[in-house]
Amino acid sequence: MLKAESLWRWVEARTGRTAVMAEWRSHADGDMVGLQRMLTPLERVARTYPNPRAGCPLTVVRHPDQQIVAIDESDWRNRLTLTVEDIILYQLDLRLLRSAICNALDGVNIAKTPVDQAARCLQIGNWEPKKAASFPVFLLLCPDRQSLRGQILELQHRARGPGAILLTPCRVNWTEAAETAARKENMLLMPLSEIVSFEGNGLVETESWEEYMQAFAQMVKLMLPSNYRNKKPTPMRAERTAAIEKLEKEMEAHMLAARDHAHSLHDRGHVPELLPRPLQKDLAKRTGLTTSQVCHCFKDPRAKVLKILWESANSLDAVMKYQRRR
Numbered sequence: 001m002l003k004a005e006s007l008w009r010w011v012e013a014r015t016g017r018t019a020v021m022a023e024w025r026s027h028a029d030g031d032m033v034g035l036q037r038m039l040t041p042l043e044r045v046a047r048t049y050p051n052p053r054a055g056c057p058l059t060v061v062r063h064p065d066q067q068i069v070a071i072d073e074s075d076w077r078n079r080l081t082l083t084v085e086d087i088i089l090y091q092l093d094l095r096l097l098r099s100a101i102c103n104a105l106d107g108v109n110i111a112k113t114p115v116d117q118a119a120r121c122l123q124i125g126n127w128e129p130k131k132a133a134s135f136p137v138f139l140l141l142c143p144d145r146q147s148l149r150g151q152i153l154e155l156q157h158r159a160r161g162p163g164a165i166l167l168t169p170c171r172v173n174w175t176e177a178a179e180t181a182a183r184k185e186n187m188l189l190m191p192l193s194e195i196v197s198f199e200g201n202g203l204v205e206t207e208s209w210e211e212y213m214q215a216f217a218q219m220v221k222l223m224l225p226s227n228y229r230n231k232k233p234t235p236m237r238a239e240r241t242a243a244i245e246k247l248e249k250e251m252e253a254h255m256l257a258a259r260d261h262a263h264s265l266h267d268r269g270h271v272p273e274l275l276p277r278p279l280q281k282d283l284a285k286r287t288g289l290t291t292s293q294v295c296h297c298f299k300d301p302r303a304k305v306l307k308i309l310w311e312s313a314n315s316l317d318a319v320m321k322y323q324r325r326r
Contacts, residue, residue, distance in 0.1 A: 005193040008169035017092040031198035039090040104203040163220040246287040251309035277313040
């Protein structure tokens with residue numbers, strides 16, 4: 001399972017969507033900057049703490065002298081000294097998540113309805129591709145298949161419009177019965193793990209969003225206007241494009257330097273050698289980007305040239321044959 005999907009699946013299954021910061025970090029990987037902006041500290045502390053050795057969580061113990069430790073009740077040597085900050089619980093704020101999703105997805109206007117942090121079904125907003133066309137967008141946060149199907153049936157019962165978009169964190173709880181029930185009322189399931197990705201301080205849509213919307217338009221027999229999507233790229237997408245270009249130039253400079261180095265060795269009668277390929281954290285320093293931004297650039301479908309340069313930098317033959325791009 002991809003790391004991003006693993007995060008969304010964990011969010012879906014997590015009771016109350018609360019955890020200590022260390023646990024959020026362990027699941028977020030390189031997406032922590034964007035995720036942390038959606039977390040809200042609670043006035044509660046954890047009774048357990050993630051076990052660094054895996055297995056059962058450690059039990060949090062607060063001593064009279066204010067010392068806080070997390071202990072493994074089956075192995076007294078496995079213990080951690082903690083602070084009050086370490087055991088504060090953080091909750092994924094559905095209000096902030098709703099805002100981030102609507103900012104990311106083109107054509108989705110945020111709903112004005114109140115947000116219940118314990119909700120399993122939340123209206124995110126409405127997809128409005130053209131005038132007089134509005135379709136509700138719901139986020140379903142169901143921990144298992146049975147509850148997901150139950151929420152879909154409840155939405156069916158309440159349905160009043162021509163169709164709806166049903167977002168879930170990932171596909172894990174989808175079943176054929178659930179998808180059939182949704183389609184019966186022109187509702188289309190879409191996984192957040194595929195249609196958005198973390199970038200910088202928030203979320204951005206992926207190319208999959210467009211594919212899903214085309215499928216939904218066909219489902220509800222909606223003729224999209226000719227100028228649909230003929231918009232300037234969102235600031236976040238424009239920033240990603242600029243970042244990819246920076247990385248391409250940096251990798252091209254490396255390829256040229258590596259080529260000259262290899263040929264210089266060869267001309268002097270030595271065995272040609274590769275210059276070490278820069279690490280992604282090195283590219284981040286050279287381009288002024290963050291390591292997280294670099295990581296997301298390499299995952300972007302538009303970064304075809306960047307990926308070719310990256311792979312070529314590990315091949316002596318490719319390096320020695322490299323010619324400057326025009």
